[in-house]
Amino acid sequence: MDEFTRRAALKSGAGVLGAAAFTRALAPLTEWVPTLSKDEFLQKHYRELSREDMDKILRHIESKTKKLYGADVHVQDVRPQRDMEFGYALNLSICIGCRRCAQACHKENNHDRPTGNSYIRVLEMTQGSMSLAKSDVDYDHDVPAEGHFYMPVQCQQCGNPPCVKVCPVEATFKDGDGIIVVDYDWCIGCRYCEAACPYHARRFNWSAPQIPAEDINPNQAYLSNRIRPQGVMEKCTFCLHRTRKGRLPACLEACPTGARVFGNLKDEHSDIRWVLENKRVFVLKEDVGTLPSFFYFFDK
């Protein structure tokens, strides 16, 4: 019999450690089994799915929502129309800062109730200044307050989107009508896009959203307001589940003053084009070269 050498001891020791490390490394697999099915794990990127795959996935999301939230929802894969480019404009002269848009977004997009998430932040700005650093999102007094104006900020649906560039897995991309979307099932939750966005427009799901069944908006789309899983990014999609079917976004409908103008930039008779042609519009942080599809204007 061979001598028990130092070499053999090291080998077997390393073997044991290696096996232990391997088991530990695989441990998460035992954790995802109950929440993530094999089909979900093997699901392809949004753009690689066939219609049959997509249908299966949509039905699966519906049944999962029923199981986890007890709500009957209808999830669709709403695709963009051709020759469409959505634009949004906001009249800073008549926005009163009531935050109803943020609230409507919260409800429409099935946001987590405990954290009060919304894709819109309303900044209270000092008149005569465009300093975002000195703005306040947390104001709690009657509005509009003397000496202030209010600037709601949401995703600007950039023509040159930094968030899309930094995504290491192409989970976020610009769709055919200019809307930047996220394939929530492909997102790895690295939050690079959140860091890259100059408008602070992206949100991260730190936990699985909690919403009472009766509050869930059942009109859902795969790329927009379906209930997002934990650990993925999400963002404003100009309510594509509504707007791609001709309806107005929820934040616009909630606006009591009519500060918001929405429409197709490629239609020369649209109201959004009238605003761009007749008002002194500007885009936020023009100097960073993001080419937003979201415009601001003052009336006076």
Add this chain to the structure above:
Amino acid sequence: MITVPLLGLLLNLACDTGYTDASRQFAEPLASRGDFPTEIHEPTDFGILKTPIVDDEGKEKLPAGAACETCHGPEPDPDLYTPPPADENYHTQVEIKHGKLTCYQCHDRDRTKLHLADGTQIEFVDVIALCAQCHGPQYRNYIHDAHGGLNGYWDTSQGAKIRNNCVDCHVPHAPAFKKATPVFRPRDRYLKGRD
């Protein structure tokens, strides 16, 4: 060599931007459901003066409403161009804060009607034309959907735009937009520990 398929896979991942099923890139065009004209909301309480009713303890009960002719009768008032005296208590319950306008610059001798600056009688439901005489820029924005609440469809081949009436948001007697209490205070993580 394992590197060749691996390299191929990486290249494939890096260059692939299109759809595997090209028909999924865009939706089928939406079929037109008609040509929907803009609908303008019509308030139901036109020509009604809201007057608070106070109970014995001085507490305000539900505001009651009375049409002009309930008190004044259907006959035109012979003296239309005098504002009500300051100590007259009925009309003073209405806040009148509309520039230097007096009652009869908008209200007509016929108490069920309004009139334009040139004297043309109009119905209460056509009040927008009256407002537009002075508030041209707001009216211009309004007809381009850039002023005033809007609901429904941006694509009028799918459904109608539903507009608010001027007087839905602006009380005609005191039209300045009232201050509002903001809703939905943010609860972002980084705002914790405020106050």
